[in-house]
Amino acid sequence: MRIEQDLKLDFKDVLIRPKRSTLSSRSEVDISREYTFLHSGRKYRGVPIVAANMDVTGTFEMATALDKQMLATALHKHYDDDALVAHFSALPDNATRFYSMGIGAADMAKFRRVMERAGPAIKSVCIDVANGYTKAFVDFIHSLREAYPALTIMAGNVVTGEMTEELVLGGADIVKVGIGPGSVCTTRKMTGVGYPQLSAIIECADAAHGLGGLICADGGCTTPGDVAKAFGGGADFVMLGGMLAGHDECGGQLEEVDGVRKMRFYGMSSRIAMQKYAGGVAEYRASEGKEVLIDYRGPVENTLQDLLGGVRSACTYVGARKLKELSKRTTFIRVSQQLNEVFGKS
Ligand SMILES: NC(=O)C1=CN([C@@H]2O[C@H](COP(=O)(O)OP(=O)(O)OC[C@H]3O[C@@H](n4cnc5c(N)ncnc54)[C@H](OP(=O)(O)O)[C@@H]3O)[C@@H](O)[C@H]2O)C=CC1
Ligand SMILES: Nc1nc2c(ncn2[C@@H]2O[C@H](COP(=O)(O)O)[C@@H](O)[C@H]2O)c(=O)[nH]1
Ligand SMILES: [K+]
Numbered sequence: 001m002r003i004e005q006d007l008k009l010d011f012k013d014v015l016i017r018p019k020r021s022t023l024s025s026r027s028e029v030d031i032s033r034e035y036t037f038l039h040s041g042r043k044y045r046g047v048p049i050v051a052a053n054m055d056v057t058g059t060f061e062m063a064t065a066l067d068k069q070m071l072a073t074a075l076h077k078h079y080d081d082d083a084l085v086a087h088f089s090a091l092p093d094n095a096t097r098f099y100s101m102g103i104g105a106a107d108m109a110k111f112r113r114v115m116e117r118a119g120p121a122i123k124s125v126c127i128d129v130a131n132g133y134t135k136a137f138v139d140f141i142h143s144l145r146e147a148y149p150a151l152t153i154m155a156g157n158v159v160t161g162e163m164t165e166e167l168v169l170g171g172a173d174i175v176k177v178g179i180g181p182g183s184v185c186t187t188r189k190m191t192g193v194g195y196p197q198l199s200a201i202i203e204c205a206d207a208a209h210g211l212g213g214l215i216c217a218d219g220g221c222t223t224p225g226d227v228a229k230a231f232g233g234g235a236d237f238v239m240l241g242g243m244l245a246g247h248d249e250c251g252g253q254l255e256e257v258d259g260v261r262k263m264r265f266y267g268m269s270s271r272i273a274m275q276k277y278a279g280g281v282a283e284y285r286a287s288e289g290k291e292v293l294i295d296y297r298g299p300v301e302n303t304l305q306d307l308l309g310g311v312r313s314a315c316t317y318v319g320a321r322k323l324k325e326l327s328k329r330t331t332f333i334r335v336s337q338q339l340n341e342v343f344g345k346s
Contacts, residue, residue: 008199010181011226014332021319029312031323032070035236037173038212039145040152042123046070046096047308048323049227050216052241053077053100053126055273056265060087061249063097065300069308072096074126074154074239076251076268077107078277084114088121098126098154103140115148124152128176130187130269130288132158138170145171154216154237159195161207168213174237175213177204181220183242184267187288198233198332205234205327224310231311231323232330241265243307247300254296266291 023029035044051057051066053074060083063073075084077100084099091097099114099122101107115122127144129137132155141155155167156176164175180187180194188194197220208215217235221227221243230238244250245265255262266272267289274281281287297303311323318329339345 008196009202009332009334010196011198011220011222011229012338013196013334014198014229015335015338016229016232016314016318017331017333019318019329019331021316023316023319023321026309026312026316029315029321029323031308031311031315033236033323035214037152037214038168039171039173040123040150042150042152044096044152046072046094048072048237049307050074050096050098050237050239051244052218052239053098053128054241054268055276056250056252056263057241057244058100059249059251062244062247062300063087063095065249066304067092067095068301069304070094070096071304072098072237074098074100074128077101077128081110081114081117085118088114088118091121096124097122098124100126100128103127103129103137122151124154126176127153127155127172128157130157131179132156132167132176133163138166141167141170141172156216157218159200159204161203164204164207164213164215165211168208168211173214174216175204175208176216176218176239177201177235178217178219178239182267182289183219183222183245184265184270184290184292185219185288186267186290187269190286190288198229201230201233201235205236208236209234224307225314227307228311228314228326229332231326232314232318232332234327242294244300244303246294246297247303248298249300255293257293261296262293263296264291265294 033048047070049071051073055076058076154174155172159179167175181197201217214236216237217230218239246263270289271287320326320329
């Protein structure tokens with residue numbers, strides 16, 4: 001047993017220190033980014049925020065709404081072949097869509113079938129497993145890269161520099177970072193495993209960038225300020241679940257509880273998700289996700305305005321004319337309190 005003494009940070013432990021700036025309006029900030037992916041060689045341009053591949057948020061409807069602002073969507077993996085082929089075949093040119101899958105034989109068989117029918121339209125995939133530290137996962141990335149050299153591969157999740165390097169070297173263009181920070185995640189509670197998300201981002205970004213790779217910070221953002229901190233810490237993409245839940249574009253029905261409109265949101269490893277897609281929880285494991293009822297928030301467009309406005313504003317506070325400059329201009333200061341909650345939490 002060892003104890004690492006370095007302090008690790010979460011979003012709540014820091015604020016971004018303001019810096020002198022020549023920007024006179026938030027409208028002057030460009031929050032899009034351009035990347036050329038290390039392995040696929042493909043070019044990307046967009047606002048590097050990605051809807052999570054959860055069945056509530058990674059929907060076709062969400063993707064279409066996010067396209068308007070050039071955000072990306074990782075579609076959930078439970079759509080059938082025909083639906084995926086139809087969606088990818090009709091994709092607008094500048095839309096960023098990740099086809100998501102796990103690493104099982106059935107996942108791969110389905111991917112091959114869909115690729116055969118929609119091939120050139122599928123440019124990016126998201127290989128998503130709870131535990132990105134297994135040999136089976138690394139081997140899967142290697143063989144996928146070998147079979148599809150021109151595919152942009154996002155893969156995770158991991159939280160440490162050495163595993164980020166292994167995945168970048170093994171064929172991932174984007175390493176997905178985050179174990180246990182999610183809004184409906186119970187991994188830390190059930191297993192005691194995890195890593196404070198801001199430190200994970202800082203350390204994994206450093207490791208990936210050293211090799212020409214990128215990272216996607218996945219999970220734990222609860223406010224636009226957290227998203228700004230993730231970018232400030234070095235994230236190239238930020239993936240959001242909870243912040244995009246509760247909208248018209250989400251999977252799931254509106255429910256009324258005591259006269260208040262609510263929507264259901266749950267982890268992909270929750271009991272309810274396993275019942276829906278796997279016929280229940282396997283006898284040797286526990287669920288690592290929970291289900292919540294959240295307030296209905298209308299069309300996602302309004303939430304996007306808040307989100308993007310917040311990130312633009314963060315950029316002006318540190319004098320970053322482009323999102324690209326935000327991490328270079330970010331100094332985090334450690335804090336013991338960051339919000340005044342005298343009138344409540346919002
Ligand atoms: N970012 C995070 O912290 C987490 C995210 N999730 C999300 O939920 C989805 C479903 O997760 P889940 O059904 O738990 O698993 P996955 O879909 O990630 O399972 C992938 C494979 O890994 C094996 N495996 C070995 N050890 C583990 C482990 N500790 N946790 C999970 N799988 C393991 C599983 O086999 P076997 O089932 O036989 O063990 C399975 O074959 C994930 O794809 C992810 O999106 C879930 C948990 C954590
Ligand atoms: N441990 C678990 N993590 C999960 C589960 N379902 C999804 N996730 C992860 O959370 C993020 C989204 O985080 P949020 O804070 O933005 O809501 C998602 O992309 C997954 O990585 C789960 O059941 N258990
Ligand atoms: K995910």
